[in-house]
Amino acid sequence: MPTAESVGAMARGREVVIVGDPKQLPPTTFFSTSGKNEEEEDGIAEDLDNILEDALALSMPETSLLWHYRSRHESLIAYSNRTYYENSLYTYPSPQELKSKVSYEYVEATYGRGGTRSNKKEAEAVVHEIMERLKDEKRMNDSIGVVTFSMAQKDMIEDTLQEALIAYPEIEEKIMKMEEPVFVKNLENVQGDERDVILFSIGYGPDEEGKITLNFGPLNRENGWKRLNVAITRSKKEMKIFTSIKPEHMDTSKTSSQGIHDLKGFLEYARRGSLPVDLEEVRSMTDKNTLSDAIRKELEASGLKADTRVGASKYKVDLAVVDERNPSEYLLGILCHGESYRNARSARDRDILQESVLKGLGWKILHVYPMDWMENREKEMDRILGKVRSLLSGNPGEEKTLPEP
Known part of the structure; x- marks a missing residue:
């Protein structure tokens, strides 16, 4: 909103909240430009001074909304996130993340x-x-x-x-x-x-x-x-x-x-079809002996393919099992109380919001808790493999024989 059009409304309040994105288009003269100028300049409009950038220039207190919900596939926002937002936006991966x-x-x-x-x-x-x-x-x-x-x-x-x-x-x-x-x-x-x-x-x-x-x-x-x-x-x-x-x-x-x-x-x-490799991301994944890594090794020993830390932003699905029927999609997401869980700001984010959004994107989710894994690894692996069998068969009551390790 142009600054000149904002000050009148601001003067009538005790407090003001200014909402916007300085990384996107400011107000322009597009809708007030004459037809003649549009023809000469091919519709290019002049940018106007705006209240958001003026407020930022004065170093007023600010906060950022970091969760992105519009895109149902991370590839749609990944370039913008990396190029303009320093990869600070939290986006949710899709079961079709591989393509x-x-x-x-x-x-x-x-x-x-x-x-x-x-x-x-x-x-x-x-x-x-x-x-x-x-x-x-x-x-x-x-x-x-x-x-x-x-x-x-x-x-x-x-x-x-x-x-x-x-x-x-x-x-x-x-x-x-x-x-x-x-x-x-x-x-x-x-x-x-x-x-x-x-x-x-x-x-x-x-x-x-x-x-x-x-x-x-x-x-x-x-x-x-x-x-x-x-x-x-x-x-x-x-x-x-x-x-x-x-x-x-x-x-x-x-x-x-x-x-x-x-x-x-x-x-x-x-x-x-993908961004260049982020060296910081590679360093963060190197030499990590996590629960998701341990489960991945067990799954691979059972003949299944799985990826850890699935996602293009700071939010990751700890472990995802590739669908052997369609290698471009994930069959199952496994949450292991990893880094994304620990970094969540509230119990609601950790236990309700994150999983509900993932399910809305089409994920089938299974939780594996660190204490359960430490107490009985075999039982947890049986539970994971049973879930994989039921998803592959399309019938929770049936089991599909998995390849021998």
């Missing part, structure tokens, strides 16, 4: 730098993805949002989508009835929105002569990185990036823009 929900599709196309200032082939690829999802019975109920870097690319996608819907009036009718309708927005006005699936159209790319310039509109500005952070944190279930630029085509040595540097890093992350 990223951020995907990358390269579209060989040209960007109309001197003409339309848009990328038609990329727009067609985005619309094709929308139509395929809305035809698929398994995916048609997921809400969809499209984020673009420019007004010209936004308009191109909207026009292409309208043309595609002419042949499928039943899909157009479905879109109109959706609780969360399909939206197409640019970086300047997508803040506050969220959808199950976000399709991200970069738009910019090589021109007709094959030349790539590092002019990405609003991303080049001082707060361009904040716009990128907004765009890549809108998804709840899945995000797909459509781009005509490969990361290696971006020579970031020629620009000081943090937004451009971060975009290259994000494209590398989307294509690779």
